[in-house]
Amino acid sequence: MTSGTTAPASRTTDAAAEPGTAERTPDEQAADHTRRLTAAGVHTVAVTWVDNAGITRVKAVPARRLGQTAQHGVGFAAIFDRALGDDSFAPGGTPDGDLRLRADLTRLTALTAPAGWAWAPGDRHEQSGEPAPTCQRSFLRRAARRAAERGLTVRAGFETEWTVSLKGDPDEPRPACGGPAYGMARLLEMAGYLAEVHAALDAHGVEVLQLHPEYAPGQFEVSTAPADPVGAADDAVLVRETIRAVSQRHGLVPSFGPVVGPDEVGSGRHLHLSLWRDGHNLCAGGDGPGGMTGDCAAFLAGVLRELPALLALGAPAPASYLRLRPSRWAGAYHCWGVENREAALRFVCPGDLTGANAELKCFDGAANPYLLVGAVIEAGLAGVAEHLTLPPPVTGDPHSRPDRPPRLPVSLAESLDALRGSAPLRAALGEPLFAAVEAVRAAEDAQAARLSPERLAHTTRHRY
Structure with missing residues (x-):
């Protein structure tokens, strides 16, 4: 992005x-x-x-x-x-x-x-x-307004991953294509389908940055251009429904769920964001790690601190934790790193400094994008208000380090407990919205306790 x-x-x-x-x-x-x-x-x-x-x-x-x-x-x-x-x-x-x-x-x-x-x-x-106090889109609008009141502008964008299967037995989905991850062979096999996805998004006013085969069988990813926070969440909704419509026209079955099978690499919906003031990207041009400014570092420190709680919003399904495993580039550990794709918070600093941004890799397509982006902004603003600092960045695979950082929550129950204990997020959400989110998470966690990993993956594969 x-x-x-x-x-x-x-x-x-x-x-x-x-x-x-x-x-x-x-x-x-x-x-x-x-x-x-x-x-x-x-x-x-x-x-x-x-x-x-x-x-x-x-x-x-x-x-x-x-x-x-x-x-x-x-x-x-x-x-x-x-x-x-x-x-x-x-x-x-x-x-x-x-x-x-x-x-x-x-x-x-x-x-x-x-x-x-x-x-x-x-x-x-x-x-x-x-x-309505429970309107998630209005919550995001308020969060963006609170940032603006502090002279900060947030730009955001999503990477959407999905898999496509052939129509048939829903219990045994067959990938619609073969070929290796990032492979030209897979792209050529699905060239007509992907061209129509791209053309439809373009017609809908959604600017595509990248479109390519991903790691899992039958998996692809589309990255869209950054926008204001509400616009980015709107884009995430429109991207998914556009892909769904084009897939159906091609006789394919799309899945945006966290996993197709319990042992497979899952699909994420990574959130990218950057912080701006007076037209300047605060993720670049500073003397902090990766070239970030002090305000950017404090904002990201706030996000990092609240990451266990944010998982209840960004990885909100019980099946999300089948995806969130070490050494799969899903961001399973509570850490950050510069251009480290195994870190939950990856700081991206390309040669073009205006493109510097942060990527949150631990989120997936089960999330409400309005709720998630608003909560991330609020966590970051708390970091700025409290002048938080980032810990040292992690290099390499956290899972293989002798000084391994702590894991992020490994279940929805754990992330929900973290959300309950997050004073900044609870205050930002407000009691009516917080209570509704808490009730939904607790009920879905109770439902999942009765399911095997295989059934859990099956029940959520085509839900979102």
């Missing part, structure tokens, strides 16, 4: 970016969007949010009702804050209450697949119109 100060390419239907639209009323702007969607053959808009179990939930509305959906929203039961990945609910929820899911028209995107559809992320509001 490289980091820059410019935003990604404008969205296909982003009328708000056009001159003069700021003076137009919401009704007039929505009417403009509707006309453009109709001209493009779009009849329905999927409005999404991501729940605490990492599932992308949706309400679909006719394009002609887009303005009403943006201003007043559509109903979504409040109990879904406690929804689990199997569509049951954690204890503590009730059937009472309703939230309003409002479409964000600044990210409205006409989709290339499926035909006739558009997508927009949603924010959840109370009936009164106030942002």
